[in-house]
Amino acid sequence: MTNETPPLIDIHDAEVYRGDTRVFEHLSLRIEQGSHTAILGPNGAGKSTLLRLLSREIYPVARAGSWVRILGEERWNVFDLRKQLGLVSHELQMQYERSVRGLDVVLSGFFASVGVGYFSHLQPTADQRAHAQEVLTELGAAELSQKPIGAMSSGEQRRCLLGRALVHNPRILVLDEPTASLDMKAKFEFIALIRKLVHEQRTLVLVTHHVDEIPPEITRVVLLRKGHVVADGPKSEVVTSARLSDLFDTPLHLLEHQGFFQAVPDGARANV
Ligand SMILES: Nc1ncnc2c1ncn2[C@@H]1O[C@H](COP(=O)(O)OP(=O)(O)OP(=O)(O)O)[C@@H](O)[C@H]1O
Numbered sequence: 001m002t003n004e005t006p007p008l009i010d011i012h013d014a015e016v017y018r019g020d021t022r023v024f025e026h027l028s029l030r031i032e033q034g035s036h037t038a039i040l041g042p043n044g045a046g047k048s049t050l051l052r053l054l055s056r057e058i059y060p061v062a063r064a065g066s067w068v069r070i071l072g073e074e075r076w077n078v079f080d081l082r083k084q085l086g087l088v089s090h091e092l093q094m095q096y097e098r099s100v101r102g103l104d105v106v107l108s109g110f111f112a113s114v115g116v117g118y119f120s121h122l123q124p125t126a127d128q129r130a131h132a133q134e135v136l137t138e139l140g141a142a143e144l145s146q147k148p149i150g151a152m153s154s155g156e157q158r159r160c161l162l163g164r165a166l167v168h169n170p171r172i173l174v175l176d177e178p179t180a181s182l183d184m185k186a187k188f189e190f191i192a193l194i195r196k197l198v199h200e201q202r203t204l205v206l207v208t209h210h211v212d213e214i215p216p217e218i219t220r221v222v223l224l225r226k227g228h229v230v231a232d233g234p235k236s237e238v239v240t241s242a243r244l245s246d247l248f249d250t251p252l253h254l255l256e257h258q259g260f261f262q263a264v265p266d267g268a269r270a271n272v
Pocket residue numbers: 018019020021023041042043044045046047048049050209
């Protein structure tokens with residue numbers, strides 16, 4: 001990676017509204033390509049809003065000296081941008097009709113859509129079909145190819161979503177609370193898959209309020225609260241009991257095991 005590679009996100013002094021709510025007043029944040037970053041914050045901190053800035057679903061207020069650049073560009077054709085990004089989120093998962101089959105979920109990643117085949121421009125080629133099947137196989141989910149998403153467990157659905165995010169081989173993988181609603185086994189398996197992808201040198205952005213879904217490979221953590229970046233730096237410095245107690249406004253104690261963290265109420269006896 002050369003110095004000329006533009007950052008994935010370069011936000012400078014941005015003011016951003018959702019409806020009448022000013023979520024960010026002076027947001028500045030830079031995430032380099034090739035880095036692995038977690039954005040951690042409580043409900044309402046502005047995490048989803050930040051992701052929508054990244055995917056160009058919302059825009060900042062235009063004002064002098066303020067910008068939001070994605071991969072070096074302020075203006076994007078949304079479909080061109082989506083080709084660069086792979087997104088996994090619960091919200092996206094909920095948009096699929098129950099009858100859509102696993103392979104079609106994966107194939108829809110080629111079109112940044114939530115289905116394929118309905119219109120002539122959403123017709124996958126034989127090569128795309130073969131590649132989508134390969135991706136499912138790599139994710140250990142080959143058997144989900146013909147299964148309707150409505151008949152899958154949450155973990156299975158999430159695997160298909162991950163396939164959708166990866167099928168077009170994007171440079172950037174964005175995970176929005178990727179293990180929400182997964183049971184322990186599905187969660188651990190999903191985190192293991194993410195860890196494999198990190199090793200493939202992709203840019204990874206993980207947005208979460210669960211400290212335990214941050215894999216060891218993520219080295220930078222940004223703490224977001226009420227629209228402000230309250231800490232940003234190496235995980236070892238940012239993810240501490242004191243900082244997270246402050247961030248989540250509750251006394252908590254962090255346990256660390258093999259590079260993973262778990263938060264427990266402060267004072268509780270930890271049986272690990
Ligand atoms: N469509 C909307 N209209 C008005 N205000 C909104 C809208 N969406 C979000 N907000 C407000 O913007 C702020 C930031 O919300 P956002 O969804 O970005 O937070 P978040 O960190 O993703 O929260 P969560 O963890 O609960 O998903 C909150 O105060 C929220 O109430």
